[in-house]
Amino acid sequence: xxxxxxxxxxxxxxxxxxxxxxxxxxxxxxxxxxxxxxxxxxxxxxxxxxxxxxxxxxxxxxxxxxxxxxxxxxxxxxxxxxxxxxxxxxxxxxxxxxxxxxxxxxxxxxxxxxxxxxxxxxxxxxxxxxxxxxxxxxxxxxxxxxxxxxxxxxxxxxxxxxxxxxxxxxxxxxxxxxxxxxxxxxxxxxxxxxxxxxxxxxxxxxxxxxxxxxxxxxxxxxxxxxxxxxxxxxxxxxxxxxxxxxxxxxxxxxxxxxxxxxxxxxxxxxxxxxxxxxxxxxxxxxxxxxxxxxxxxxxxxxxxxxxxxxxxxxxxxxxxxxxxxxxxxxxxxxxxxxxxxxxxxxxxxxxxxxxxxxxxxxxxxxxxxxxxxxxxxxxxxxxxxxxxxxxxxxxxxxxxxxxxxxxxxxxxxxxxxxxxxxxxxxxxxxxxxxxxxxxxxxxxxxxxxxxxxxxxxxxxxxxxxxxxxxxxxxxxxxxxxxxxxxxxxxxxxxxxxxxxxxxxxxxxxxxxxxxxxxxxxxxxxxxxxxxxxxxxxxxxx
Amino acid sequence: xxxxxxxxxxxxxxxxxxxxxxxxxxxxxxxxxxxxxxxxxxxxxxxxxxxxxxxxxxxxxxxxxxxxxxxxxxxxxxxxxxxxxxxxxxxxxxxxxxxxxxxxxxxxxxxxxxxxxxxxxxxxxxxxxxxxxxxxxxxxxxxxxxxxxxxxxxxxxxxxxxxxxxxxxxxxxxxxxxxxxxxxxxxxxxxxxxxxxxxxxxxxxxxxxxxxxxxxxxxxxxxxxxxxxxxxxxxxxxxxxxxxxxxxxxxxxxxxxxxxxxxxxxxxxxxxxxxxxxxxxxxxxxxxxxxxxxxxxx
Numbered sequence: 001x002x003x004x005x006x007x008x009x010x011x012x013x014x015x016x017x018x019x020x021x022x023x024x025x026x027x028x029x030x031x032x033x034x035x036x037x038x039x040x041x042x043x044x045x046x047x048x049x050x051x052x053x054x055x056x057x058x059x060x061x062x063x064x065x066x067x068x069x070x071x072x073x074x075x076x077x078x079x080x081x082x083x084x085x086x087x088x089x090x091x092x093x094x095x096x097x098x099x100x101x102x103x104x105x106x107x108x109x110x111x112x113x114x115x116x117x118x119x120x121x122x123x124x125x126x127x128x129x130x131x132x133x134x135x136x137x138x139x140x141x142x143x144x145x146x147x148x149x150x151x152x153x154x155x156x157x158x159x160x161x162x163x164x165x166x167x168x169x170x171x172x173x174x175x176x177x178x179x180x181x182x183x184x185x186x187x188x189x190x191x192x193x194x195x196x197x198x199x200x201x202x203x204x205x206x207x208x209x210x211x212x213x214x215x216x217x218x219x220x221x222x223x224x225x226x227x228x229x230x231x232x233x234x235x236x237x238x239x240x241x242x243x244x245x246x247x248x249x250x251x252x253x254x255x256x257x258x259x260x261x262x263x264x265x266x267x268x269x270x271x272x273x274x275x276x277x278x279x280x281x282x283x284x285x286x287x288x289x290x291x292x293x294x295x296x297x298x299x300x301x302x303x304x305x306x307x308x309x310x311x312x313x314x315x316x317x318x319x320x321x322x323x324x325x326x327x328x329x330x331x332x333x334x335x336x337x338x339x340x341x342x343x344x345x346x347x348x349x350x351x352x353x354x355x356x357x358x359x360x361x362x363x364x365x366x367x368x369x370x371x372x373x374x375x376x377x378x379x380x381x382x383x384x385x386x387x388x389x390x391x392x393x394x395x396x397x398x399x400x401x402x403x404x405x406x407x408x409x410x411x412x413x414x415x416x417x418x419x420x421x422x423x424x425x426x427x428x429x430x431x432x433x434x435x436x437x438x439x440x441x442x443x444x445x446x447x448x449x450x451x452x453x454x455x456x457x458x459x460x461x462x463x464x465x466x467x468x469x470x471x472x473x474x475x476x477x478x479x480x481x482x483x484x485x486x487x488x489x490x491x492x493x494x495x496x497x498x499x500x501x502x503x504x505x506x507x508x509x510x511x512x513x514x515x516x517x518x519x520x521x522x523x524x525x526x527x528x529x530x531x532x533x534x535x536x537x538x539x540x541x
Numbered sequence: 542x543x544x545x546x547x548x549x550x551x552x553x554x555x556x557x558x559x560x561x562x563x564x565x566x567x568x569x570x571x572x573x574x575x576x577x578x579x580x581x582x583x584x585x586x587x588x589x590x591x592x593x594x595x596x597x598x599x600x601x602x603x604x605x606x607x608x609x610x611x612x613x614x615x616x617x618x619x620x621x622x623x624x625x626x627x628x629x630x631x632x633x634x635x636x637x638x639x640x641x642x643x644x645x646x647x648x649x650x651x652x653x654x655x656x657x658x659x660x661x662x663x664x665x666x667x668x669x670x671x672x673x674x675x676x677x678x679x680x681x682x683x684x685x686x687x688x689x690x691x692x693x694x695x696x697x698x699x700x701x702x703x704x705x706x707x708x709x710x711x712x713x714x715x716x717x718x719x720x721x722x723x724x725x726x727x728x729x730x731x732x733x734x735x736x737x738x739x740x741x742x743x744x745x746x747x748x749x750x751x752x753x754x755x756x757x758x759x760x761x762x763x764x765x766x767x768x769x770x771x772x773x774x775x776x777x778x779x780x781x782x783x784x785x786x787x788x789x790x791x792x793x794x795x796x797x798x799x800x801x802x803x804x805x806x807x808x809x810x811x812x813x814x815x816x817x818x819x820x821x822x823x824x825x826x827x828x829x830x831x832x833x834x835x836x837x838x839x
Contacts, residue, residue: 070717073720095723096720096724098723099721104722105721107721112718113710115714116707121711123707124711127704127722127723127724172722176722
């Protein structure tokens with residue numbers, strides 16, 4: 001990232017004028033009758049960075065969609081209020097015209113065009129620009145900001161690492177030379193060292209004259225680089241002020257930054273399990289290697305998960321954490337080494353056979369059906385354990401009906417433990433993100449696993465929500481006595497929860513031990529937190 | 542041996558026509574995610590217009606009119622029907638069934654108009670043949686191959702090099718993100734349909750010229766065999782459309798040419814050969830020869 005200015009994290013607070021570029025007044029938005037924004041107002045001065053904070057479901061992304069004109073794609077409607085760019089209304093305009101007016105959004109989750117090359121992604125961002133000279137200038141600017149993209153310009157974008165994809169997503173938006181850049185969670189799922197790079201980049205872009213609306217879960221980072229900040233709560237503005245003021249306010253510190261608060265997960269009470277305790281077996285991973293087209297994603301990784309323990313796998317982006325989970329569940333086949341669970345050898349088994357051994361997983365990105373209710377989603381998780389064949393079930397024979405009632409009773413019990421008891425009949429699409437993550441965990445539990453694999457269970461959650469999740473996971477573990485393998489970015493989250501930690505870096509295992517030992521390991525600090533200059537070299541591997 | 546080469550060359554030239562038709566099918570699928578079964582009846586519309594109009598306008602004049610009419614009808618299907626259904630929440634399957642409905646309606650109406658007639662297309666090449674290296678090849682097929690290859694090259698360049706191609710592929714990859722980049726999704730969609738319509742018209746005109754006798758009421762059914770060509774190559778791969786087209790072309794020509802030797806399989810095997818090839822390929826590779834099986838870093 002040699003091209004990114006590294007003048008530290010101090011914003012040039014005096015640089016912007018007070019002229020309003022974007023004005024949102026009394027905005028009302030709803031999705032199919034459900035109100036998402038209630039009389040929200042926001043002003044963005046030209047040249048400013050405005051942070052928009054708040055927990056999941058507060059309406060942050062909805063606000064951005066309303067500005068960029070993409071609400072109709074999600075079946076949302078603007079019911080009242082106004083959005084103006086230098087006095088011209090943006091309401092009801094189609095997204096292409098809003099981009100043309102100079103407002104470009106970088107969507108959450110990056111959403112780069114995977115099958116296109118890096119250069120083609122940038123070209124797509126410059127769609128509205130017909131003059132060749134202007135386009136060439138825009139390419140030069142983006143490549144200067146992100147030299148990495150220059151190196152990889154002929155590569156398919158899907159093969160970039162998470163951090164590089166975020167760079168591409170920002171670079172693609174810059175191709176249209178926006179006056180106002182809308183960033184939706186640019187730090188989501190990135191390792192701390194990359195988050196800092198993104199923060200510096202946003203400041204550089206801002207110094208070059210682009211105003212920024214920054215929606216973030218990482219409030220500490222957002223408040224550090226923003227000039228002003230707005231905190232949303234269920235569709236309304238809860239607090240508004242200068243970023244420096246908000247960062248100092250105790251209330252905001254506690255609620256949204258998770259600062260000044262010990263990250264212990266509190267007292268956990270074991271509850272009577274609805275499905276009975278089950279015996280976990282030891283999981284051993286021996287010298288497992290995986291290669292994708294010559295690229296080693298995992299290189300002779302070994303680890304042992306003791307029965308009934310919580311084992312965390314951490315590491316920077318592209319370290320091979322998700323790949324490891326995919327090997328455990330049989331989605332990827334290992335090119336070397338083997339995985340054993342008790343007496344059974346998992347390597348070479350198909351995913352359904354592995355699931356039948358009592359291993360279930362959750363996904364980094366939610367893999368649930370949005371139009372079904374919570375209960376239906378959970379019943380899906382019971383599929384492995386339902387005995388009624390499709391004839392008995394299809395004919396609704398008494399045996400099948402009895403079994404169905406029994407399944408519903410168990411599902412209700414699990415939902416109760418997970419704090420979802422009163423949500424069973426709610427369609428999943430109507431739940432906030434944090435609750436949906438909870439449903440996913442509950443669904444994995446419905447399969448009555450003895451080994452539970454969790455892929456980034458708190459990705460995209462704020463400090464409060466992730467603390468609550470940690471408590472739930474600890475409770476599940478204690479109640480059922482199962483083993484848990486946890487893949488996570490959030491160091492603090494892992495440290496409070498895991499019995500043992502394995503650290504991966506570029507497919508290799510660089511440390512393995514108790515949380516305290518690992519936290520002090522100099523190798524881990526260097527690789528994970530990105531201290532020192534060696535980071536540049538490693539990224540290219 | 543000379544019979545083999547004769548069949549191979551004739552098969553490849555027929556394959557070029559198939560490829561052209563399959564390409565239109567792939568373009569619509571890539572840009573709008575619709576499996577467009579109406580493609581066959583639009584092809585028949587093109588062939589029908591050429592056959593009806595060539596006496597007044599000449600072959601090329603009639604072909605021009607057919608290209609415009611087919612492009613316009615295809616764009617209208619998108620603008621009026623597909624868009625309305627999408628607004629109501631119609632998904633990929635619903636839209637595919639919609640296109641089957643359109644295919645039946647348009648195909649039936651055209652068959653009714655053709656009746657029991659056999660309408661020649663009046664292609665200027667007539668039934669002339671040329672001898673190349675001792676192999677006899679109809680001149681229409683040479684013209685068809687040359688035009689098809691030229692069109693495919695132009696098309697491939699536009700798809701990979703031009704801003705339009707990038708816009709189309711972005712929209713195919715992630716419509717919402719493409720909209721956020723200012724790419725007008727509506728224009729990309731009906732543009733793709735219009736191009737597919739134009740390709741179908743050209744394909745239809747050649748498909749029904751010599752050695753085929755002309756447009757009859759079964760042309761629409763015959764045109765449906767271009768769909769196996771697209772699916773076999775991989776629904777989302779333009780390169781696959783070419784390979785699929787050539788495969789089907791050669792396979793049907795061979796099956797027809799050697800029908801005496803394979804008579805034990807029954808008469809008229811060449812008509813079902815595309816579907817047999819389709820089944821075999823899909824058993825081996827479920828997303829077609831070049832269809833994308835996602836490779837991405839996790």
